[in-house]
Amino acid sequence: MPKYTLTKPTPFVVPDGKYKIEIENAEDRTGKDSGNPYTWLKCRVKLADGSNGPLIYKSLFYTEKSKVRTAKAFEALGIAVVYDQEDEFPAEDLIGKEAYVILKHNSETDYMEIDRWILPKELAATKPAPKTSPAEADEIPF
Numbered sequence: 001m002p003k004y005t006l007t008k009p010t011p012f013v014v015p016d017g018k019y020k021i022e023i024e025n026a027e028d029r030t031g032k033d034s035g036n037p038y039t040w041l042k043c044r045v046k047l048a049d050g051s052n053g054p055l056i057y058k059s060l061f062y063t064e065k066s067k068v069r070t071a072k073a074f075e076a077l078g079i080a081v082v083y084d085q086e087d088e089f090p091a092e093d094l095i096g097k098e099a100y101v102i103l104k105h106n107s108e109t110d111y112m113e114i115d116r117w118i119l120p121k122e123l124a125a126t127k128p129a130p131k132t133s134p135a136e137a138d139e140i141p142f
Contacts, residue, residue: 013111016102020099021100028090072119
């Protein structure tokens with residue numbers, strides 16, 4: 001019998017921080033134990049150089065406890081959220097949507113996780129103002 005040593009494979013991880021993700025797949029599911037509906041997401045991290053990063057798996061739950069987090073995820077993905085009104089959004093409509101998130105490495109599982117969804121208004125507040133040359137600034141028609 002051949003001798004060998006198994007080593008735990010290290011998944012593709014990136015440094016903790018802000019990243020763009022794209023939803024590659026989404027499915028509406030029901031919790032086996034709880035019976036609660038949720039949406040399962042398969043997200044691809046997009047790196048600054050345009051290449052693909054690791055896959056991230058995330059579930060969006062529709063319980064009272066998690067509805068604020070789910071609403072933030074929808075808003076970050078560019079979906080209009082209507083509060084205090086029953087609504088539905090098919091999982092397949094999430095495929096191809098993009099958002100910015102804060103990723104953190106979970107040392108227990110050795111995987112990257114979505115720590116927080118970044119809302120569009122937060123992105124707008126962090127973008128620098130466009131630079132104009134002094135000549136452009138002086139060209140004001142009177």
